[in-house]
Amino acid sequence: MKAFLTFTIILCCAIITPAQDLKMTNEIAFSLKDNVTLSKLHYPKSVIQFYTQNDSEYAWIDIMQKPDQPEIAMLLLEYSYRFGLPLSDYHWEAISLQKLRKLRNSPVEINQKEKAVFDILMTDALITFINNLHFGKYNPSYSSAYIDTNDINGFRSEDALLYAKMQTDFLKAILEVQPKIKAYTDLQNYLNGLYEENDCSAPQTEIERIVINMERLRWINTRDEAYILVNISSYTLEFHQKDSVFDFKVIIGKPTTKTPVLESSITYFTTAPDWKVPQSIFIKEMLPKILKNSRYLEDHHYSVYDKQGNKVEITWSKLKEIRQNPNRYSVRQSSGCDNALGAVVFRFENSYGVYLHDTSQKQLFNKDDRALSHGCIRVENAKELASLLLKYDHSEHKIPILENAMADYQRKDFVLKEPVPIIITYLTCLIKDGKPVLYKDIYHFDDSLENKFNQNK
Template sequence: MKAIATFVVLVFFNLVLQAQNSDKTTRIATLLQDKTNLSKLYYPKSVLRFYTKDNMGYTWFEGSNSDQPEIAVLLLGYADQFGLSSSGYHCQELSPEKLMAIIDSKFNDSDERAWLDILMTDALITFINNLHFGKYNPKYTSSDIDAGYINGFCSDDKLSFALSQNDFLRTILEVQPQIHAYKQLQDHLNTLYANDLVNTSQSQIEKIVINMERLRWINTISENYILVNIPSYSLELHTNKIQRDFKVIVGKPSTPSPILESVVTHFTTAPDWKVPQSIFRKEMLPKILKNSKYLTDHHYSIYDRNGNEVTINPARLKEISRNTSSYSVRQSSGCDNALGAVVFRFENTYGIYLHDTSQKQLFNKEERALSHGCVRVEQADKLAKLLLENDRSEDQLPILENAMANYKRKDFVLKQPIPIIITYLTYSIKNGRPVFYKDIYHLDSGLIEKVIANK
């Protein structure tokens, strides 16, 4: 609240100077000076910025011939058809009857007209933010969003721009995610509402809503991207409006794959594998202590904290077991390497990779939550080739094939890095039909509870 008050102090006097000669604009400015009024808004800073651009003038209720106010009323009234609850948009104060009365100039209380103009602006800004960022975004709070631009997006700017366009509705709806999976869910939801939700259960609607919400958390706007969906054990490569599908293996519930966004910058053939300390300590060391040949049989080597390979004997094993943090394990490249013949590199704080695997038989399983968090991809060689083709680096294909066939280490740097999204969708549209996926990490119930609580 202190931050909002400071913001008001800085901008208000300038606003009043701009508006002091107009009774209408002064009403807006006066109402926005009141801290109690600001506390009733969902995005007070955004509303202040919006009216500053418009010199504190009325936006919705000044007898304009534009149909924008009516469209705005309909958008808010039909928010559920966009996977959003109709609550949270000042719906009690902005009843359709009252709004239409104001629009038709049957409502003469100037102070209340000004206040309802402000509420309408706040409701549209909130609607735009919810369409773009979602209502329960784990990365950004409403205060973060209200502060201004996030990844080039600012809702009050978007609303101002929409009001200047001939197609107000289309411009507003363009703030939604452009990712293919989201468009499919939105089209599917439109069809269900067009058929009056015939044979559609409440649980199905909830699944659609929470998965549209998850897709709104994604920042990617590129037409080219890699999308890994954990519950479906699948990877989609989208390039030039063409989709290629791959099976994947994801993390076990005890070691889940993280939900993240990053960018694949390059991939490496014949990689060695630096074993994570947790795997070394909990899983590998007991096997080494039980069988001294375990290391050589699986092409592992142990190194000290200075990076020097150590010779293994009974005395050294005792030292290692007492002080595992001082040692690390690497597996050399080859057909038995856990990362397989190629690993795709992208920055992330979780230390995970997208990679090939030596255990290709596991792709025959229907349920493939089997890894320590990394994502293993079937036909990784094909994915690598497609990335080079999309990058217009076809001349590198023979080099790639040779490196993979002979386990030669080589980095292939993409001229145009490609976004990678690891997400969690338990409902999607495949070949025009809805598909439910098992909620393997039990993440749906918490999000559904939030949706139900805010109806």
């Protein structure tokens, strides 16, 4: 909050309000039909829609409409580095605060074309800035062309800009488009604090890590107060509930079987689950052990099923057939103390077939490097997490039932009345106790994103 207030003061103190009127012309409408002008825009459709809703009037050159806003807007673009965003994205070769003041102070009848193009480029710069703040600059799900054309989760940048223009606090309204997630707010406040204090001692590597991880957090859609955040790089799970955060250790996928980055919602969890072994694990890892040791299946409580779901009796001839045609068979592990999923599994819809679950190998949580799974996420103290979900769902009375079912390995489904968002992300830098903490780049994802930012620095 302190960083935000200081930033607001810096912008507002730099403003000199002109006092000259400017008559409206049709030059905006003409310029928006000019292909040369349109070709310069990052978000041409959004810009056209903005001016359509603004009656093709000047948005920034007209001093009669809240004259302080254009200068706040221009200074905000100039301070884009405080958000880890490059000034070169915002037409800075064609617009500037000095040029804005010059055009606004010039007589009405002079430089109409130049004023219109300037106004349009400034609008496009602000729309680009808003989209970069909200969606990120290198969002893997949405290209700039897609964002320009579509309403994504109820958000459109031109609407956000028009809304901001109607507010008393224009700056605050613009900055509201940023992610609300705590990890993002912490990084943004820390980065802004560095520039306010003119702290040149921060290593460049640290600043670059902050910038690329702010970018990743902009790719997250949720604005819920309660959510579960799994961070692959730190091997942690956080259950956020308003001002409370509950921490858990997790085990995530090996570099060869990466845990995917995704967003979903936990809708239910199940005690004493059986485990349907993925075919890749069955064929590559399990089948050689079964062929080598005939008791392997029985010792680990596995059963083999055919395509029709019928349990298969294992004989030497059947093993030979399974070896020759493994895709005709599947394997399941019954519930129990040595089940790979442990005593509870948390389900959320996703296209990767991954889930969050307990484990029978609890000693692995003592390791520092916990990239050990085939992609699913194992969570320490799974019973505590399940209890917290029931409390959040106003179902505390079900906690004794949960504890008994887990202790006795009884299968029960606990359906949440209010699904809880789950975010699986990849953050190699977080702010802890006011200081940045860097995590190992387990999957080597940082380099490509750093290169993109450095090319546009």
